[in-house]
Amino acid sequence: MERKRISESTIHRLSLYLRTLAELDADGQATVSSKELADREKLTPAQVRKDLSFFGSFGTRGLGYPVIELKDKIARILGVNRTWNVAVIGVGNIGSALVSYKEFARQGFRIVKIFDNDQRKIGSNHKGIQVSDFKDFADEAPEAGVEIAIIAVPGPIAQYVVDDVVRAGIKAILNFAPVNLRVPADVYLRNENMSMELEYLSFAMVNNHVQKKTRRTV
Amino acid sequence: MERKRISESTIHRLSLYLRTLAELDADGQATVSSKELADREKLTPAQVRKDLSFFGSFGTRGLGYPVIELKDKIARILGVNRTWNVAVIGVGNIGSALVSYKEFARQGFRIVKIFDNDQRKIGSNHKGIQVSDFKDFADEAPEAGVEIAIIAVPGPIAQYVVDDVVRAGIKAILNFAPVNLRVPADVYLRNENMSMELEYLSFAMVNNHVQKKTRRTV
DNA sequence: AATTGTGAAATTGTTCACAGCA
């Protein structure tokens, strides 16, 4: 199968293309050129073509790319042409916002379980899902077919939570807690650090940082 | 002053170092080596030293870096050795989570104004702040000394909101809406795309992607 | 003895430029 090293930036840009293709599709546009796609994302046409070429040739010379087909193809590459079962752990500010965040559902990430360790929250209802006691995670998460765990607990307890999550056999974790977590090598861990982009803005303003091509401004 | 091109990745790593240094400081550790810092972030010691060397020499050969001093120095570089006044626009799921998010305050990002266009929300109270009508943004934001705007409104209206924000003279914007926004070249815009990391996890699982050095897993 | 700071080398990522095709 695939035997090239696809860089992290390429994957992130595929996410961008996917979003834009969905917009174009909604507008009823049938084809799109690498130039148009590039302009929307503030990238170069060559970059777009190179990114796509890692996975095959989807375009037509002289014409461009068929919007719907390309969208489907990228969705397949990213693995979002299907549904993923997600558990949210911690139903505080961030956790409950995520449970209600429609964009996740739209991308195929379906929240099927919610966990917390606060007795006042356990049993309460969020978007039709009963909050479970986190100590039942190892039983209930596999039972519900959970494949991805989102950690939205306070920093100080995040490592304990993630240890339990790993022990329950979950292999993919998205961490919103503002701490560095340790997981075994066979577990995928990504961090969502919401202060980071604010700090970038702060840096830019303090240093009158000249903006350039915008490599990964998402 | 500074006359080197500092890359975006370097800035992001400074955020990581800052967070880790705060942890080390809290643990009472006085010095740290590039090796220890690197291990915590899954980077190389050379990378850490190179990043820091862009801004000066803060370490002592044979000894390492003084934790508190380095933390302060990085805070100064990032511009977070001060307070920034922030307005949150849109007090739905995400917006209200951000208003309550303690990490922002800890980093010096102080939410001083909240705006919405929903009459049922205007006037209501979130963490001691009265929600203002967004149509008064141009008057009230400058008055409150707002320097950074966080956009947490639904995608379809985000461009209109951002246009008004720019017109009110705001030069730094953090966008949580899942759309590409256009702003003039002199306005700093960063996007927080929460689906992106989930899509990365999805990609990794579907492709059995081998994890490498983790350049920007935050 | 340990660890920084940094040029130089190696690697990775981006852009160019053009042949190939609809």
Place this chain on the structure above:
DNA sequence: TGCTGTGAACAATTTCACAATT
């Protein structure tokens, strides 16, 4: 003619490796 797909050229970033310093 217009636009893709892609090697080759170029640019940026990372790592190496070692002299300098405590």
